[in-house]
Amino acid sequence: MARIVVPGEAVSEKPAKMAYTYSDGKKTYATIISMLTDENKLIPLQGPYEPLKDDIIVGYVNDVRFAGYSIALGAPNSAFLASRNTRSTFELGNIVMARIESVDEVGTIDISEAKVLENGRIERISPVKVPRLIGKKNSMISMIADASQCKIVVGRNGFIFITNDGDGALANEAIDIVEAQAHTPGLTDRMADFLSKKCGREIKPRPQENMMEMPRSPPQRREGGYGSRPPRREHGRRKY
Amino acid sequence: MAEKPKLIKDDGKRLDGRELDELRPVAIKARVLNNADGSALVIWGKNKIVAGVYGPRECIPRHDQSPYRAVVRCRYNMAPFCSLEEHGRSGPSRRSQELSKVISEAFQNVIIAENFPKTAIDVYIDVLQSDGGTRCAALTAAAVAIADAGIPCKDLICAVAAGKIEGKIVLDLSKDEDNYGQSDNPIAFASRNDDILLYQMDGLLTREEAAEAVEMARVAAKKVHELQKKALQESFEKSGRIIFPIDEKPQKVQ
Amino acid sequence: MEVQKELKHDVVSNLLSQGKRADGRQKLQYRDIVIKKDVLENAEGSALCSIGKTQVLAGIKLDVATPYADRADEGILSTGAEFTPLGAPHFEPGPPRAEAIELARVVDRAVRSSEAIDLKKNVITPGEKVLAIYIDLWVLDHGGNLFDAALLASMAALKGTRMPKIEDGKLNRKESSGMLEVSKDVVSCTFAKIGKDFLLDPSFSEEIGSDTMVILATAGEHLCSGQKSGKGEISQKELGELIDISFEKAKELRRAIA
Numbered sequence: 001m002a003r004i005v006v007p008g009e010a011v012s013e014k015p016a017k018m019a020y021t022y023s024d025g026k027k028t029y030a031t032i033i034s035m036l037t038d039e040n041k042l043i044p045l046q047g048p049y050e051p052l053k054d055d056i057i058v059g060y061v062n063d064v065r066f067a068g069y070s071i072a073l074g075a076p077n078s079a080f081l082a083s084r085n086t087r088s089t090f091e092l093g094n095i096v097m098a099r100i101e102s103v104d105e106v107g108t109i110d111i112s113e114a115k116v117l118e119n120g121r122i123e124r125i126s127p128v129k130v131p132r133l134i135g136k137k138n139s140m141i142s143m144i145a146d147a148s149q150c151k152i153v154v155g156r157n158g159f160i161f162i163t164n165d166g167d168g169a170l171a172n173e174a175i176d177i178v179e180a181q182a183h184t185p186g187l188t189d190r191m192a193d194f195l196s197k198k199c200g201r202e203i204k205p206r207p208q209e210n211m212m213e214m215p216r217s218p219p220q221r222r223e224g225g226y227g228s229r230p231p232r233r234e235h236g237r238r239k240y
Numbered sequence: 241m242a243e244k245p246k247l248i249k250d251d252g253k254r255l256d257g258r259e260l261d262e263l264r265p266v267a268i269k270a271r272v273l274n275n276a277d278g279s280a281l282v283i284w285g286k287n288k289i290v291a292g293v294y295g296p297r298e299c300i301p302r303h304d305q306s307p308y309r310a311v312v313r314c315r316y317n318m319a320p321f322c323s324l325e326e327h328g329r330s331g332p333s334r335r336s337q338e339l340s341k342v343i344s345e346a347f348q349n350v351i352i353a354e355n356f357p358k359t360a361i362d363v364y365i366d367v368l369q370s371d372g373g374t375r376c377a378a379l380t381a382a383a384v385a386i387a388d389a390g391i392p393c394k395d396l397i398c399a400v401a402a403g404k405i406e407g408k409i410v411l412d413l414s415k416d417e418d419n420y421g422q423s424d425n426p427i428a429f430a431s432r433n434d435d436i437l438l439y440q441m442d443g444l445l446t447r448e449e450a451a452e453a454v455e456m457a458r459v460a461a462k463k464v465h466e467l468q469k470k471a472l473q474e475s476f477e478k479s480g481r482i483i484f485p486i487d488e489k490p491q492k493v494q
Numbered sequence: 495m496e497v498q499k500e501l502k503h504d505v506v507s508n509l510l511s512q513g514k515r516a517d518g519r520q521k522l523q524y525r526d527i528v529i530k531k532d533v534l535e536n537a538e539g540s541a542l543c544s545i546g547k548t549q550v551l552a553g554i555k556l557d558v559a560t561p562y563a564d565r566a567d568e569g570i571l572s573t574g575a576e577f578t579p580l581g582a583p584h585f586e587p588g589p590p591r592a593e594a595i596e597l598a599r600v601v602d603r604a605v606r607s608s609e610a611i612d613l614k615k616n617v618i619t620p621g622e623k624v625l626a627i628y629i630d631l632w633v634l635d636h637g638g639n640l641f642d643a644a645l646l647a648s649m650a651a652l653k654g655t656r657m658p659k660i661e662d663g664k665l666n667r668k669e670s671s672g673m674l675e676v677s678k679d680v681v682s683c684t685f686a687k688i689g690k691d692f693l694l695d696p697s698f699s700e701e702i703g704s705d706t707m708v709i710l711a712t713a714g715e716h717l718c719s720g721q722k723s724g725k726g727e728i729s730q731k732e733l734g735e736l737i738d739i740s741f742e743k744a745k746e747l748r749r750a751i752a
Contacts, residue, residue, distance in 0.1 A: 004473045007350075007387050008395030008432045022352075022394065029432060031352055031392040033472055045476060046278065046390025048296050048356070062497045072497070076296050076359040093501040106307060106357050121505040121516065121699075128390065164508050169518025180479030274547040274635045275582050286535060290634065292580025315587055320574065320630050321537040321553025324667055327628040328555075330576065331589065364580040364587070368551065368632070369536050481526070483544050484634055486533045486551070 002037050004045065004183075005030040011042065020044055035183050045183055049075045049127035049157045051109050055100045058155030060122065061090045071096060071111060073157045074124065079109035086114050095122060095161055097153050117153060120163040123172060125179050127158035132182040133175065137207035140188055144174045147195035147203045170198055244420045247405040254417070260410045263400070263460055264373075265490035268380070268467045270388045270475035272484050276364075278389025280471065282381035283490045285414060286371035290484075291381035293389040295361035304360065309353035314344040314363040316378055322370045339375050346379060346399075346428050346437040352392040361391060368486070372415030373401050376426050379438065384468050388475065396468055397437055399428035400460045402453035404445060409452045411460050425450070427457045431465040434458055463493050495584060495702075502703030507689050515693065515700070517546075522694045522739060527750045529646060532654045538667075539655030539674065543647035546697060547637025552629060552647035554655045554674075558618060558665055559626035569616025570626035573602035575633065575644065582636035596723065598631060600682075601644050604711035604719035605629070610678040611652065623663050627655075627674075638698040641709045641721075642747070645682045650751045652676050680718060681747035682711035683740040687726055692736065694743065708733070710740040 005011055011021060012028035020032045020042040034042040051057075051073070059079060063070035068082040069090050081090075081098065090096065098114035125133060134141050134154055145152045149166030162171050174195065181187050188205050195203040247255055258264070264285030273279035276292030283289075299305035304313075316339040320328035332340070343365070351361060363386060365378045376399035383397045403413045405421035418424050423443030430437055436454070445453065509516060519525070525546030534540035539554030559570050575598035577585040590598075605611065616625035629651070631644045655674035658665040686696035686704035693700050701707065705726025711719035717737065722728065728736075 004476060006396050006469050006472050007393035008430070009469070010432075020392070024433075029394070031394065032390055033387050044390060046388060047392075048277075048390065050355075060497065060501055076298050076356065093497050093504065095501075107359070119508060121509075122501075126390075164505075164512060164514070167518075168509070168514065168516055172517065177479070183476055273549070273580065274637055276580050279580070288534065290580065294579075294583055297583070315579070317578070317587075319553060319576070319632055320628065321534070321540070321555045324536040326555070326557050327626075327630075330574065362579065364578065366578050366580060366632070368553075369534050371536070482547075483528050483530075484542055484549050484551070486542055487530050 002035055004033065005036045005042070006033055007031055011036055012040070018042060043183070044128045046126060047128045049073070051075060051100055051103045051107075051157070053100055053102055055156035056097060057100060057111065057157045058095065058097050058117070058122065058153055058159040058161050059157065061092055061094045061096065064090070064092060071098065071114075073109070073155075074159055075109070075157060077107045077109060079111045081111050081114050085110075085112040088114070088116070090114070090116065095120065097155065097161065117161045119165070120151070120161050121168075123160045123162055123175060125158050125160060125175060127156065129179055129182040130154060130156055130158060132187070133160070133178045135188060135205070139205035139207045140178065140191060142208050143191060143195060143203055143205050144171055147174070147199050245416065247417055247420060248408065254410065256414060260408055261456055261460070263412045263463065263493040264414065265492050266464065266467055267488045267490040268384060268471035269485050269488060270384050270471045272482065274482050276385070276389075278385045278387070278391070280381045280384035280388060281485060281488070282377045282384070283488055284373065284377040284380070285490070286369055287367070287374055287377045288369040288486060289365060289367050289374065289377045289381045291363060291365045291378070291385035293361065293363050293385045293391065295389070295391070296356035296359035297362070299358060299360035305358045307357055310351070310356035310359045310361050312344055312348045312351050312353060312361045312363070314340055314347060314365065314382060316340045316343055316365045316367070316375070318367040318370065322367050339378070342438050342440065343375065343379050343382065346397060347382065347386065349437050350394045350397055350430065351386065352394065355392060370415075372413055372418045373426070375399065376401050376428070379428050380464060380468065384471055387472055395430040395432050396465065397428050397430050398461050398464045398468055399426055399438055400457045400464060401426040402457040404443065404449060404453070409449055409456060411456050423453075425453045425457065427454060429458055429461040431462070467493070499702050502699045503688065506700050506703040510688060510691050517697060521691060522743070524695045524743075524746065525697075527646070527747075529650050529750055531650050538658065539651040541647045541650035541654065543643045543650065545637075545639055545643045545695065547635055548639055548643045549635040549637075550640060550643040550647045551632040551634055552644070552651040553632065554651045555628045555630070556655070556658060556665065557626045557628065558623055558663060561617070561621065561624040566621045567617060568613040569624040571602070571606055571611065571613060571629070572626065573598045573605070573629040573631070573648075575601070575631040577633050577636070581633040585633075585636070596721070597640055597644055600641055600709055600711070600719055600721045601629070601631065601648055604645055604680050604682060605648060605652070608678050608680045608713035608716070608718040610676050610680055610713060612675065612677070615675070618660060618663055636698060638696045638701040639684045641684045642682050642695065645680065645711060646747065646751055649676070649680055653751065678713040679748045679751055680711055680713045681744050681751070682709055682719065683743050683747075684709045685736055687728060692732070694739070708736055710737060712740050712744045
């Protein structure tokens with residue numbers, strides 16, 4: 001049965017190559033609070049946003065510089081949108097969605113394909129819960145958008161854009177439910193019930209292909225230790 | 241200081257009725273605050289300690305940052321109303337600065353900071369009520385808060401003190417036992433392999449006694465670790481509004 | 495933070511133009527208030543107040559102190575606030591900043607001017623020894639409207655404060671001589687002005703997006719503490735209306751600490 005494991009808890013009695021684990025040569029241990037699934041994979045339950053190439057992000061312009069724009073993502077480093085990567089101009093405080101072009105080893109993030117999102121606000125969710133909020137083929141998020149009549153854009157970084165039209169309070173409530181229950185089974189059905197009750201009409205999950213592009217595979221597909229950053233040079237550091 | 245009370249009663253039990261190797265009642269709760277990325281409350285005897293974690297985030301001031309890893313900064317702080325005696329003064333004391341340092345170092349050992357170069361992981365620990373053994377409870381709370389924030393760690397660590405009163409090695413000294421006792425040894429362990437990540441001691445102990453104290457603390461740390469684990473798991477069972485559970489009743493540790 | 499302020503301002507006023515708040519509340523509606531009383535044993539009094547995502551803990555300590563020279567016949571009342579860095583990402587460790595000091599002083603004025611506590615009763619030896627009451631506000635979560643939460647927590651804590659026995663001019667904290675007398679329930683209402691609108695009990699976003707905030711504390715039939723906090727302006731007429739609303743809403747708030 002799936003169970004919650006904590007850092008340092010053994011997840012395998014032999015060395016194994018799994019995301020979010022490490023091995024001391026004998027056993028394999030979890031590094032992060034996560035759900036150990038029946039398929040022996042770890043799905044993190046909490047955690048910071050780790051930017052990866054091709055992620056779709058939502059952020060806001062927090063600085064205008066000579067060569068481009070700095071975009072706040074809620075990650076330790078702001079992303080940079082070079083003027084040469086965009087034809088539009090942006091203003092301070094503009095909310096934008098964009099694609100990550102590249103991430104280097106010290107966390108510099110370059111983005112492109114930026115688009116301004118208008119007449120709305122940003123809400124936040126834990127980045128590890130983003131795949132659940134979107135659901136299989138957008139099933140979860142399209143339901144919430146349908147029920148609330150808001151346009152919603154979910155960034156991989158955990159920023160969610162919600163338009164001011166529609167019932168934003170309902171959208172908030174639904175997102176809070178996903179945040180709290182992301183790790184529990186049957187959430188899509190419960191959400192459908194909840195939204196139907198709130199709206200007084202039937203809300204059903206309707207998988208959609210093209211509502212939003214989410215090219216990134218969910219984090220559990222990443223393999224090879226915590227994250228899948230390229231190995232960096234060791235500077236006389238002790239290995240763990 | 242008042243007259244030294246008799247710390248071990250005639251029936252062999254301690255002032256508060258505990259056995260020599262018995263912990264005070266403990267309650268641990270994870271995810272107790274809204275804003276912090278991770279948080280925990282530890283109620284340990286009369287100690288009430290809250291820890292909150294932010295990060296990895298931008299490291300300010302910049303000269304603190306490292307291109308190799310996230311810097312891990314813990315701050316141990318006592319609220320002015322935490323003790324039974326007079327109103328405390330604000331600002332870090334020499335004692336709290338020392339504790340901040342050794343607690344930070346324990347976590348620098350277990351946090352996998354290499355994944356987040358040039359950032360900071362800030363761990364803030366506030367002692368809301370103190371009754372002896374605050375640093376062990378503080379470290380235990382911080383470990384849960386760090387795990388709750390989803391920061392990758394090699395281990396979920398916890399700390400327990402053992403000491404000597406009236407010639408006997410005892411576990412988890414209360415404030416009176418610390419004040420009037422002979423020795424106090426706060427020790428933090430990595431649960432996975434029992435490595436020692438924080439060790440302090442004062443008073444006089446023979447080498448046999450010192451070894452006995454460490455072993456007694458190690459055995460008890462296992463029990464506290466189970467409570468930490470349970471707290472983290474339980475935090476995913478509840479949903480809805482977070483209200484700081486400061487009135488939680490601590491339970492006897494089996 | 496500056497860009498965030500502008501962004502929040504635009505968002506909140508945009509929603510308001512459609513008559514909405516992000517959490518679906520009415521303009522003059524409080525979030526749910528939860529108060530836990532007597533939550534610490536070492537402090538003589540304590541309470542936790544939670545309004546929405548805001549959580550403030552108040553601790554009361556009593557000490558024997560020398561009275562102020564100009565008020566030799568009165569006990570001491572002193573209020574401090576700590577924006578502990580675990581309370582919000584922008585709170586930094588270090589000595590209290592202007593915002594924390596402002597919070598403490600607004601609460602202090604409310605308790606002091608209302609005369610809810612008769613400080614004259616707290617004299618032990620006239621001119622030499624008096625009882626000092628220290629209120630410390632610990633901001634565990636800043637989710638907007640710290641003022642109302644802090645005052646509610648302070649009042650709930652004061653009302654549950656145990657008076658230690660005074661023996662030979664010293665406190666014996668192990669024995670109690672009854673409870674601290676608190677004669678009035680002081681409560682405050684905080685409004686955030688955004689454009690032409692006033693929002694009661696602002697959330698964090700509404701607070702930082704606001705032009706200015708107005709805090710009005712009332713005790714019975716009197717105002718007892720007020721503050722305009724922020725650079726925006728208010729008209730005389732608006733202030734008058736806010737005062738009326740504060741008296742009206744105070745009834746609701748008093749139930750929370752009763």
